[in-house]
Amino acid sequence: MKLLSKPWRREKRQNEFERWLTAQLNDLESGIEIEPPWVIYAGQEPWWGGWRQGFSEGWYLQVWRPFWKRLSEEEQLAYVNKWETPQEWREYLLDPDRWFGQSKNGV
Numbered sequence: 001m002k003l004l005s006k007p008w009r010r011e012k013r014q015n016e017f018e019r020w021l022t023a024q025l026n027d028l029e030s031g032i033e034i035e036p037p038w039v040i041y042a043g044q045e046p047w048w049g050g051w052r053q054g055f056s057e058g059w060y061l062q063v064w065r066p067f068w069k070r071l072s073e074e075e076q077l078a079y080v081n082k083w084e085t086p087q088e089w090r091e092y093l094l095d096p097d098r099w100f101g102q103s104k105n106g107v
Contacts, residue, residue, distance in 0.1 A: 017055045024063045034067040036083050046092035068093065 025034040028034060037044065041056055071079060080090050091098055 018053055020107075021058060021062065024059065028063055028067055032062055033079075035083065036089070038086055038089050039083065045088050049064075
């Protein structure tokens with residue numbers, strides 16, 4: 001038995017996401033602090049494939065990345081300390097060369 005697609009469910013989810021994303025973009029534009037990815041998408045590591053597809057990709061690229069990039073190094077450190085950042089996220093955000101090349105610490 002083939003399950004029938006319910007496009008109205010997909011559309012409803014899309015509309016809810018668009019409203020939420022619009023609110024997030026408004027917060028970003030207003031300078032309001034954005035919740036981190038490990039809170040918005042609890043349990044997902046920096047290397048999670050969802051960051052490159054679907055709703056999570058849209059949020060990550062349009063909201064989170066611009067928010068993170070506008071913070072100074074001091075603000076980034078304060079942010080990860082405030083939000084009780086998991087170790088893998090802390091390393092990914094504060095020492096990205098460790099993930100993409102040589103570490104700042106030479107490790």
